Amino acid sequence: MSRTSLPFFFLALIAVAEWYGFQAVRGAMQHAAPGTRRLTAILYWVLTVLIWALGFWALRNRHEHPSFKSYLGGVLLAVIAAKIVILVPLLLEDVVRLGRWAVQAATRPAGSPGTGISRSEFLSKFALVLGAIPFASLLWGMAKGGTDYTVRRVTLRFPNLPASFDGFKLLQISDLHTGSFHSKEPLQRAVKLINEQQADQIFMTGDLVNNYAHEVEEHIDTLAGIRSSRPIYSILGNHDYADYVNWADEGGVPAKAANLARIKQNHAKIGWDLLLDEARTVERNGEKIAILGVQNWGARGFAQYGKLHQAHATADAAAPFKILLSHDPSHWDGQVHEYPDIDLMLAGHTHGMQFGVNLSFLKWSPVQYAYKQWAGLYQRGKQYLYVNAGLGFIGYHGRVGFLPEITVIELRRA
Numbered sequence: 001m002s003r004t005s006l007p008f009f010f011l012a013l014i015a016v017a018e019w020y021g022f023q024a025v026r027g028a029m030q031h032a033a034p035g036t037r038r039l040t041a042i043l044y045w046v047l048t049v050l051i052w053a054l055g056f057w058a059l060r061n062r063h064e065h066p067s068f069k070s071y072l073g074g075v076l077l078a079v080i081a082a083k084i085v086i087l088v089p090l091l092l093e094d095v096v097r098l099g100r101w102a103v104q105a106a107t108r109p110a111g112s113p114g115t116g117i118s119r120s121e122f123l124s125k126f127a128l129v130l131g132a133i134p135f136a137s138l139l140w141g142m143a144k145g146g147t148d149y150t151v152r153r154v155t156l157r158f159p160n161l162p163a164s165f166d167g168f169k170l171l172q173i174s175d176l177h178t179g180s181f182h183s184k185e186p187l188q189r190a191v192k193l194i195n196e197q198q199a200d201q202i203f204m205t206g207d208l209v210n211n212y213a214h215e216v217e218e219h220i221d222t223l224a225g226i227r228s229s230r231p232i233y234s235i236l237g238n239h240d241y242a243d244y245v246n247w248a249d250e251g252g253v254p255a256k257a258a259n260l261a262r263i264k265q266n267h268a269k270i271g272w273d274l275l276l277d278e279a280r281t282v283e284r285n286g287e288k289i290a291i292l293g294v295q296n297w298g299a300r301g302f303a304q305y306g307k308l309h310q311a312h313a314t315a316d317a318a319a320p321f322k323i324l325l326s327h328d329p330s331h332w333d334g335q336v337h338e339y340p341d342i343d344l345m346l347a348g349h350t351h352g353m354q355f356g357v358n359l360s361f362l363k364w365s366p367v368q369y370a371y372k373q374w375a376g377l378y379q380r381g382k383q384y385l386y387v388n389a390g391l392g393f394i395g396y397h398g399r400v401g402f403l404p405e406i407t408v409i410e411l412r413r414a
Contacts, residue, residue, distance in 0.1 A: 014080060018048065020090045021083040024131070027124025051079050070180070070397035071142055077396055078138035086131035093123055141355070141398030147186040149193050149391070150403045154377055156384055157414040158343055160320050162287035166413040171199030173406055174327075174348025175207040175237065175390030176223075179215030180397065187222045190391060190406070195227050197408050201282060202228045204272060205348045206237025206296065206327030210394055211245050213262035216270075223270045233280060234272040235293045236263070237327040237349060238302050239394070275325060277307040279315040290319035292342070298349075299330035300370065308335050312342075329373040329387045337380065344409075345385045350374040352389040352402025365402060375402060 025044050029037050055076030058069035171194065181187060194202070209215040216223075226232060240263050247256040267274040275293020282289050292315055297306030306326065315322060322342045326332075329347040336345055352358065352375045356365025367374050378385040389405040 013084065016091075017080070017083040017087045020087040020127075021048075021131070024086050024090060024124045024127045027121055028128055030121055030124075048079075051076055073395075074138065074142045074397045078135045081138060082131035082135035085134050086127045089123060089127045089130065093120070137400045138355070138396070138398065141396070141400035143398070145400050145403060146393050146398035147189070148399070148403050149190050149406060151193065151197065151406045151408060153408045153410070154386065155410045155412055156344065156377075157412045158321065158382075159414040160343065161411055161413045162284070162289065162321060163413055164285035164287040165289055165321070165411055168201070168284070168411045169197070169199045170323075170346075170409040170411065171197055171202045171406065172205060172346050172386070172388050172409065173203070173391050174205040174346075174388040175351060175392055175394075176204070176216075177207055177210050177239070177390070177392030177394045178219050179210035179212065180393050181219065184219060184222055187219055188225075190404070191222055191225050194406055195225075197406070199228070199408060201230055201291075202226060202232045203291075203325055203346055204232065204234040205325050205346050205388060206235050207239045207348065207390075207392075208234070208237070208267070209263060210239055211242040211259075213259050213266055216263075216266050220266060220269050226271075230282065231273045231280070232271065233291055233293055233325060234267050234274050235325045235327060236274070236276070236295050236305075238296045238298060241296065241303065241305070243303060275311070277310040279311050281316040281319060288316055288319040289321040289323065290315040291323050291325065293325040294331075296327045297331045297334065298328040299334055302328060302330075306331070308339065312339055329371060329385060332373055332378070332380075332385045336383070336385075340381070340383065342383060345383070346388065347373075347385065348388045348390050350387060350389070351393070351399075354390075354393055354396050354399045354402060356401040358389075358401040358403075 022041070022044055025040060026037070029040050032040070054072050058072035058076075173190075173194065176187075178187070240260070242256060242259050245256070247253065264274055273280065275291070277294050279290050279292045282291060292308075292311040294306035294308050294311050296302070297304045297308070308324075308326075308331075311324075322344075324336065324342045324345040326336070326345055326347055328349045331347070332345055336342055350367050350371050353365045353367035356367075357363065358365075358375070363375065365374065373385055373387055375387050375389055378387070386407060386409065388407050389402045391404045391406065393399055393404070
């Protein structure tokens with residue numbers, strides 16, 4: 001399916017889902033009194049139009065009262081998701097009904113009347129219950145899931161890890177998207193949880209803001225509270241470049257460049273060492289590991305600012321173990337395979353799409369159809385990639401399944 005046809009596909013899908021949502025309600029009420037059925041139908045369409053109108057209004061005017069409007073957009077998303085789920089069983093049933101009708105039409109004697117095949121009331125009610133699952137989940141994701149911080153722990157073993165780094169604990173956060181927070185309290189809780197891990201080294205792998213440098217400035221004091229005896233290394237993500245803003249309306253290229261410069265300054269104000277296609281050396285008991293940090297390098301239309309060859313060239317040749325910080329996991333297949341001495345890459349970017357199933361035995365999210373590596377740990381030969389699900393959120397004002405994540409990786413010598 002081409003990119004130009006995708007909007008038409010989704011519009012058609014939503015239109016069909018709306019119709020089937022109404023069919024499910026009508027089928028569930030088929031034995032109610034006629035007046036009750038009419039009132040239910042009117043209420044259904046009035047609520048549907050109202051939710052769509054408020055959702056569009058919120059999405060088109062997000063700058064005033066952004067918290068309230070983000071919740072309105074989330075309610076619209078929850079309704080769409082519920083009706084798409086309702087669509088599935090009813091559409092399948094209609095296919096079966098059409099087949100049964102076709103068989104009857106072909107086999108009944110000429111001139112004999114046909115019999116209609118009605119929709120099952122049970123199936124209509126079942127579809128409504130099924131649709132309630134994503135609806136309730138997405139509402140919960142806005143109320144609690146978006147800031148329900150979780151710590152994920154991973155142990156990795158490497159034969160070339162210097163002995164002094166055996167048991168060394170890395171902590172990764174990513175995709176803070178501080179422009180989506182409308183109070184300081186959630187990030188204050190996150191910082192407290194980060195400090196409780198007592199990590200040896202801390203990394204932030206991009207997307208500090210949604211677009212604008214000022215978004216993080218009310219949170220600088222909070223983020224500066226992350227405690228570490230070593231420098232905290234950070235990189236830029238795709239949103240930090242503000243490529244999604246129409247800068248022609250805001251002063252053009254100079255304004256965009258000034259915004260990026262201000263973001264870089266804000267990293268320094270927080271106390272983070274921002275790596276821009278360069279490397280640092282971490283030393284312990286005279287032994288070394290190298291930390292490489294690149295600017296954003298993405299696939300599928302995302303900008304490729306990063307210069308991995310430059311960062312790699314500046315890495316300490318005496319360090320036998322290398323960690324790469326690169327925001328977009330598509331960099332892993334795009335370039336990192338060309339550098340077999342990079343032992344571990346840490347990325348973010350995908351958020352697990354902030355929605356999905358994230359269990360020990362089952363992991364699913366719509367984002368997996370766009371990204372080969374999209375959440376958790378991956379291995380290729382002796383190299384590892386970890387994709388952090390992100391600490392913040394953008395677009396949908398919450399999370400379901402893929403909760404905001406703080407990753408603690410313990411390095412062990414094999």
